[in-house]
Amino acid sequence: MDNSISLNKYISDTGYCSRRVADQLIEAGRVLLNDELAQLGNRYTPGDVVEVDGSIISQSKKEKLIYIALNKPMGITSTTETHIPGNIISFVNHPKRIFPIGRLDKDSEGLIFLTNDGDIVNKILRLGNKHEKEYLVRVNKPTTAAFLQNMASGVPILGTKTAPCKIQAVGRQGFKLILNQGLNRQIRRMCEYLGYSVMTLQRTRIMNIKLDKLPVGKWRNLNEVEVAQLKASVETSKKTVQTYAPKSAAIVDVTKAKNVVKDESPTRAAKASKEKVVRQYVKANVAEAKEVVSMAKKNKLERAAPEPIKPNSYKAFRNNKKKGK
Numbered sequence: 001m002d003n004s005i006s007l008n009k010y011i012s013d014t015g016y017c018s019r020r021v022a023d024q025l026i027e028a029g030r031v032l033l034n035d036e037l038a039q040l041g042n043r044y045t046p047g048d049v050v051e052v053d054g055s056i057i058s059q060s061k062k063e064k065l066i067y068i069a070l071n072k073p074m075g076i077t078s079t080t081e082t083h084i085p086g087n088i089i090s091f092v093n094h095p096k097r098i099f100p101i102g103r104l105d106k107d108s109e110g111l112i113f114l115t116n117d118g119d120i121v122n123k124i125l126r127l128g129n130k131h132e133k134e135y136l137v138r139v140n141k142p143t144t145a146a147f148l149q150n151m152a153s154g155v156p157i158l159g160t161k162t163a164p165c166k167i168q169a170v171g172r173q174g175f176k177l178i179l180n181q182g183l184n185r186q187i188r189r190m191c192e193y194l195g196y197s198v199m200t201l202q203r204t205r206i207m208n209i210k211l212d213k214l215p216v217g218k219w220r221n222l223n224e225v226e227v228a229q230l231k232a233s234v235e236t237s238k239k240t241v242q243t244y245a246p247k248s249a250a251i252v253d254v255t256k257a258k259n260v261v262k263d264e265s266p267t268r269a270a271k272a273s274k275e276k277v278v279r280q281y282v283k284a285n286v287a288e289a290k291e292v293v294s295m296a297k298k299n300k301l302e303r304a305a306p307e308p309i310k311p312n313s314y315k316a317f318r319n320n321k322k323k324g325k
């Protein structure tokens with residue numbers, strides 16, 4: 001019986017990082033599997049030796065699982081890249097290695113989760129789950145019945161139409177919105193299409209967990225009941241196919257993935273422009289992926305991660321280290 005698991009899941013299960021970051025490390029040539037450079041798609045079998053940046057990692061080092069709710073302030077970027085000013089990891093400054101679940105725009109504030117549980121990250125971020133996220137938004141002019149109706153029924157952005165959503169007016173220039181999608185800057189793009197500008201945007205709820213009175217810039221540990229509810233809500237998470245794009249990756253279900261034009265496939269574009277862009281992982285749909293690919297082809301994307309260790313030089317460094325050089 002095959003008792004192997006995917007290498008990125010093994011790394012994630014140790015608590016080292018999420019599966020997505022594990023894939024990023026593998027692509028950067030920073031992971032060895034049994035003294036050989038690991039490749040995307042490799043599988044781990046009990047007894048294998050896995051090294052990241054020269055250090056052996058194992059499930060014996062797995063730490064207690066941490067689940068944090070942060071009220072992210074404006075100006076903080078939802079990235080694990082600690083060299084980026086204002087990154088969320090340095091801001092939280094947690095003593096354990098954690099990473100954000102999903103993203104919240106730099107210009108937005110509100111609820112975002114951080115954890116060291118790579119498995120739950122993978123489940124929550126799958127596009128097919130349709131988990132609710134609630135936002136409180138204020139725009140630059142009074143809202144109208146037509147505006148609210150258009151927002152609720154769907155707005156064309158990023159080459160697609162947003163899914164129907166629940167919306168409720170709050171005051172003259174505000175509204176409460178519940179989304180099941182997570183397109184890039186979705187609410188801002190929807191408002192812009194209808195002639196409005198977002199002044200403030202706050203996420204107040206993710207699934208069953210609310211922001212409540214948590215002050216801006218502060219975080220708290222989720223309680224046992226919240227964690228149990230969170231795990232139960234993703235228990236039926238559907239498997240998805242991942243297709244990678246420069247700087248970002250689209251996570252799409254199989255039926256949507258088939259609709260991507262072959263010449264515009266994220267994977268192909270990533271190979272064509274690998275010297276200029278770095279793959280990072282975000283939740284997106286096919287339309288967003290195609291837009292990212294188009295931008296990549298025009299060389300508009302800049303490198304978004306530190307220079308990866310070159311596979312050959314890293315292996316040489318490791319061999320020299322073994323020889324005592």
